[in-house]
Amino acid sequence: MTLDTVVEDIREQARARAEEIREEADAEADEIIEEAEADAEEIRTEILDDAERQIEQEREQRMSSAKLEAKQSRLEARRDVLQSVRDDVEAEIESLSDDERRELTGALLDAAAAEVDDGATVEVYGRAEDQELLESLAAEYDGFEYAGEFDCLGGVVVESTESRVRIKNTFDSILEEVWEDNLREISDMLFEQ
Template identity: 70%
Template sequence: MSLDTVVEDIREEAHARAEEIRNEGEARAEEIESAAEADAEEIVESAERDVEREIEQLREQRLSSAKLEAKQKRLEARRDVLEDVHEQVEEELATLEGDSREELTRALLEAASVEFDDGDDVSVYGRESDRELIESILEDAEYDDYEYAGEYDCLGGVVVESEGSRVRVNNTFDSVLEDVWEDNLREISNRLFEQ
């Protein structure tokens, strides 16, 4: 074998080995590139899922916030309507006249009188515009020890007290209205806002 043949064989072997290394390098590069592309796709998909989840959470928060705000506005509107109704009832009580006003005032005075003993000096207070009405009721024999004592700022009715028994009974239209209102607020609300 000549030296030229050996050199040629070595050269061919070197070229073959270089080709093999280059092919292995290209294959490895393709594997790395393919793995990188797969990783990139997975990262993009994960990021998209995260963004979609974040968008959904934000949407739910905004929806929840909007629902809460709507509920608060609805409650405020209901409260305003209830206040209006309460004011209308007060106005009707304040402007009540004639036999109806007298019957209510008598009933409230009679209910208060059970708290006092016979012989107690009892003072009766009422709305200034009801003075004549109260004084005429007190002229009845059953109220001999009762006396109109002055004005009380109210819609009507009476405040009755006796220093001797240290009892004071507030039977004004206002106090009765508040008791009835509180006791029946749920029913009033249900009737006004039936759904």
């Protein structure tokens, strides 16, 4: 073999080896690109899933917040309506006719007198506008006398000086008791669903 033939064989082997290395490199590059594309797709899918979860979570939070706000608004509106009804009832009580006021106040004073010891000195308090009425009613009982005003819608507050008993039979206290006892029924009537 001649030197030219040996050189040519070596060149041919080198070309073949270079081609083989290039093919391996191309295959390895293709594999790396495929893996990178698969990783990129997986990352993209994870990011999209995370974004969808965040969007859903924010939507649920906003819905929950909106429902809570709506519920609070309804409750506030109900409280306002109930307060308006109570204000109307108080206005009706304040505008009772003289005869109705006398009858009711007398009944409340009778009930209070029944709880006080006989012969005790009793002070009667009530609404400033009812002074004459209270003086008149107190004069019907031994030891009872009008002692001054009490901030209320009407009725009486009776104090026995001997036994330190204080009986609060005001229209306000009765309204409060009736209101509390019947609030659910009142609410149901006003807000039937």
